[in-house]
Amino acid sequence: MDKDDTLTLEAATETLTGAQMVIRALKDQGVTHLFGYPGGAVLPIYDALFKANDITHVLVRHEQGAVHAAEGYARSTGKPGVVLVTSGPGATNAVTGLTDALMDSIPLVVLTGQVPTHLIGTDAFQECDTVGITRPCTKHNWLVKNVNDLSRVLHEAFDIATTGRPGPVVVDIPKDVQFQTGDYHGPQAIHHRTYRPKTEPDAGAIARAVEMMAAAKRPIIYSGGGIINSGPEASKLLRELVDLTGFPITSTLMGLGAFPASRPEWLGLVGMHGTWEANNAMHDCDLMINLGARFDDRVTGKVSAFSPGSKKIHLDIDASQINKIVHVELGIVADATKALREIVRVWKAGKHKVQADGLKAWWKQIDTWRQKKSLSYRNSDRLIKPQYAIDRLYALTRDKGEVYITTEVGQHQMWAAQRFHFEEPNRWMTSGGLGTMGYGLPAAVGVQMAHPDALVIDIAGEASVQMTMQEMSTAIQYDLPIKIFILNNEYMGMVRQWQEILHGGRYSHSYSEALPDFVKMAEAFGCVGLRAERPDELDGKIKEMLSVRKPVLFDCRVDPTENCYPMIPSGAAHNEMLLSPDDGGEISDAGKMLV
């Protein structure tokens, strides 16, 4: 049911139990999928769910998996992800996912059971201070002690999670409140006392942004996850802005897909493992147009040497992001869609023109940077290079319609970001801010639930995937044909790479010893297991994987010593990139301190 349709339906109040209110509020909010795990303190809600036919509950195998699945669901649909877990360990297991969603601005509504109100504070069985623990890892949270507050809080929770800068919220519901009866109010009655996200751009700021863009000789657009979060319209407007101006564009990890990677204006990923052309353009530009990104340390490198000669425009829906890391000449606090619509409108209305000569010279410079071919690598006919594996996976999925990629965290994630090119938003789900190993497999479960007919691939590493691989069981239970493509280099690859570069090759505890036989393990779960060990068998095995209508665990044995380049070493600037192992490069003591 569309959310807008429901707004007019629920004027009258009704008497329901707290548990019934939860299910009713979910329906009124248009929720169709719920990721959860039952336990003592949520049994009344599960009982109410038992009679609800129009909400699909996905039983995960660990609460962290529920939250990541909800994140994958949310990021691939634009709708909030909803989670239901029990008190105590149910809530604490959700904390990693909540923090992940907060860092990446993913709208989630997480409902936790709590011990009955008279036991709160007594160290009761499966009691924990859920609102205390989750306060710093949510956008907002509530403990509902009065059943008559419950429906209002639930609707507020959806409103706060999905508007302004999106994020996760927690509603903690004691068991006695779930049993009590009270008045249920529908979503239309919500008017929050204090929460007023600013989404409309200031007209003066838009005019100034357009002037700055028209005056720029060496501009670059640096777009981020805010464009994705604002909705598909923002991506359309971003494309229109590039059509109008011909400006080069790069993007953060979270922003991939907002602009088509096949277009000539696309410079590839920015930042620590970004392309030579993107990072040099960021460094040498005279105008940086940051659209929905937050000057994360993975992007800026050494802040004092970050794009020293440029003026900067920063569009963000969250005022606290402006001037947080990098001082900017112009901040625009607004929703990206609304701001971009205004920028495009004002640009057209004023018949603005770019600095054609300057821009031409700038593109010439960018083309010389492109000549470096910074993503190139030495292939092998003996070992599967991880870059080659991603390239083949990309090539062999071109005719598969909608393709959604999730990742774990590490080298494989960076290779995927560099080499698996996206044309559309909401197709790329990755843990950017928190860097959560174990994100990708459960996220793929959530994506596939939302898009049953699409091809969903978790590009994984053998270390990350072991953190949440019990969710393969969930994939089997719900008949979700996700593909888990493991770049198995028998190392925590990014840890190993840093130990090689920063710690004299002392590979302290980064070898993935005692690995399971992934093929047998896949079979034990009821999935299909495949393995590729040589480059010449890779295509055949990938095709086999894609032809199976079941979950597949693909053990792709890759060169264990390959490192991810290009790389901006810690503490260095954008124009001090390493392109290959031969580049050497001294890391400063200050750089070694960074993560």
Next chain:
Amino acid sequence: MHDTKIKLSDEVERHTLTVLVDNEAGVLARVVGLFSGRGYNIESLTVAEVDPVSRTSRITIVTSGTPAVIEQIENQLRRLVPTHKVTNWTDMKDGQKAGIEREMALIKVAGSGEKRVEALRMADAFRARPVDTTHASFVFEITGAPSKIDSFIDLMRPLGLVEVSRTGVAAISRGPEAM
């Protein structure tokens, strides 16, 4: 337009901020947790409900940081869901500080003879009044700007200062307008 006045100074400044919040459960923990979680200082903190009908509380915080950090603190406080309003009383308005700041302290001094007489004389000069008196001690109540209380405490130190209890700062705007 977002205020991007150039604030690139590295000098650490002390600022008094007031946050008007909905008085809901845990709201103080949100504010305090924001400071500890992001590594900001709290030099003093004063909290009380100020309107029982609209259930609003006023939290006044004295903090310190570079101008950029102070701006971040204000923005982060505004981002909290129960926040109505954030005001910085140290920012200048019409050539003077935007707010009036006062603090109350209870100060215990023990001693005899000359020191005891001197303590009473100083208290009189500072308009601190004794609220508890024994043969061996006084408790003074003093109200004023924090710097005035600092000075009084410094003067009491050699005269037998035993204990200090301070309320933290309360602040309000000059003129007829509310914050």
